[in-house]
Amino acid sequence: MRLINIIMVGGDILDHDYKEKVNSKVKVSETLDSLSYLVGQLKKSSDEIGAIVVFVGVVRGTRRDEKVLRLEYEAHETLARRVMKDMLLDVKDTYGIIDAVVEHRTGDVPVGEDVMYVLVASKHREEGLRALTEMVERVKHEVPIWKKEITEKGAYWIENP
Amino acid sequence: MPTVKVRYFGRLRELLSVKSEEYIVENGATLRDLLLRYIPERYKEVSKAWIETIFRTAKGEIVLYKDGTPLLKDYLLLIGGRSHDLNYELKEGDEVAVLPPFGGG
Numbered sequence: 001m002r003l004i005n006i007i008m009v010g011g012d013i014l015d016h017d018y019k020e021k022v023n024s025k026v027k028v029s030e031t032l033d034s035l036s037y038l039v040g041q042l043k044k045s046s047d048e049i050g051a052i053v054v055f056v057g058v059v060r061g062t063r064r065d066e067k068v069l070r071l072e073y074e075a076h077e078t079l080a081r082r083v084m085k086d087m088l089l090d091v092k093d094t095y096g097i098i099d100a101v102v103e104h105r106t107g108d109v110p111v112g113e114d115v116m117y118v119l120v121a122s123k124h125r126e127e128g129l130r131a132l133t134e135m136v137e138r139v140k141h142e143v144p145i146w147k148k149e150i151t152e153k154g155a156y157w158i159e160n161p
Numbered sequence: 162m163p164t165v166k167v168r169y170f171g172r173l174r175e176l177l178s179v180k181s182e183e184y185i186v187e188n189g190a191t192l193r194d195l196l197l198r199y200i201p202e203r204y205k206e207v208s209k210a211w212i213e214t215i216f217r218t219a220k221g222e223i224v225l226y227k228d229g230t231p232l233l234k235d236y237l238l239l240i241g242g243r244s245h246d247l248n249y250e251l252k253e254g255d256e257v258a259v260l261p262p263f264g265g266g
Contacts, residue, residue: 057266073265076170076258079242104265116266136266144237145265146171157172159235159262 019089026084027103028077028145032117038101042121045099051125053132057116059109066151071115073106076144080104083143087135095131097122102135104145162187163253167195171261176211177204186251192238193231193247195257197223215259235262 027033035054042052059071084102092100099121109115118135122128139145140160147158168181177200184199196215201208217224217232224232230247237260238245251257 074170074174075265076168076260079239079258082242140266141263143265144170144260144263146261147264147266148171157175157261158264160264160266 018092022085022088025088025099025101026081028075028080028084028106029103030105030107032103032105032114035117035119038103038117038119042099042101042119045121048123049098049121050123051128052119052121053125053128055116055118055132055136056114057136059111059113059115061111063149063151063156066153068111069150069152070111071109072148072150073104073109073115074146075104075106077106080143080145084139087138087142091131091135091138095122095127095134097127097131100131100135102139104139104143106145163190163251163255165195165251165253165255165257167200168256168258170258171264172214173211173259173261176207176214190251191247192240192245192249192251192257195251196238196247196259197231236260 035056039052039054043049059068061068088100088102091097097120101117101119103117105115116139118132118139120128120132120135122131149156149158162185164183164185166181166183169177169179174180184195184203186195186199190199197212201211204211212218212223215234215236217234226232233247238247238249239258239260240249240255
């Protein structure tokens with residue numbers, strides 16, 4: 001499985017300084033940092049940055065014809081952070097981006113609230129957008145986080161296809 | 162006899178109503194023994210649901226590989242953060258995590 005490959009080999013070819021910093025680039029917690037704070041932190045990381053692209057995951061209020069009340073998230077937090085860090089290092093190496101941040105909430109999240117942030121800083125938007133798309137997909141499929149959808153009619157564990 | 166800790170997440174935590182617990186297993190016991198014997202014996206009332214949740218079944222029977230190993234659904238078995246197959250022999254102090262398919266985002 002890809003998850004395990006990432007754990008075992010991720011980031012070995014990247015520069016040591018960034019590997020030291022990457023601990024502060026991922027977060028799995030009941031709260032997210034503010035977007036303006038995260039953008040500000042990214043801007044400080046390099047004067048080569050020409051684009052910062054952002055993905056905001058939001059709790060949707062409908063499930064087919066059902067009204068969603070909230071989502072409940074849980075995570076294997078230690079492993080989730082490790083996978084996110086390795087993923088970030090891998091994407092940085094693949095796309096040549098300058099920096100990135102990944103944050104995901106745990107616990108109860110009401111409809112309309114933000115649940116996930118992925119931000120990518122790059123010299124140009126093209127590589128930033130490609131890196132962002134890959135990171136969002138990989139967070140959904142490779143990071144050990146689980147989601148239960150609570151609707152008016154029932155509760156469902158949602159597994160990403 | 163080794164003592165191992167087992168952690169459950171998502172639908173498995175909900176099914177068993179427990180986040181983590183310990184098992185004392187016989188010397189030589191494997192992950193397969195843990196999942197098919199020790200855990201179902203402790204949770205007899207949901208043992209069928211446990212097995213049908215994590216193993217592939219057909220007509221009520223677990224589907225086996227040619228070598229007789231049960232076929233897991235898309236569940237991941239980690240020991241100390243590393244993936245292992247069902248033939249892994251449990252050791253003193255092992256921490257087993259049983260991970261359902263992911264659903265983040």
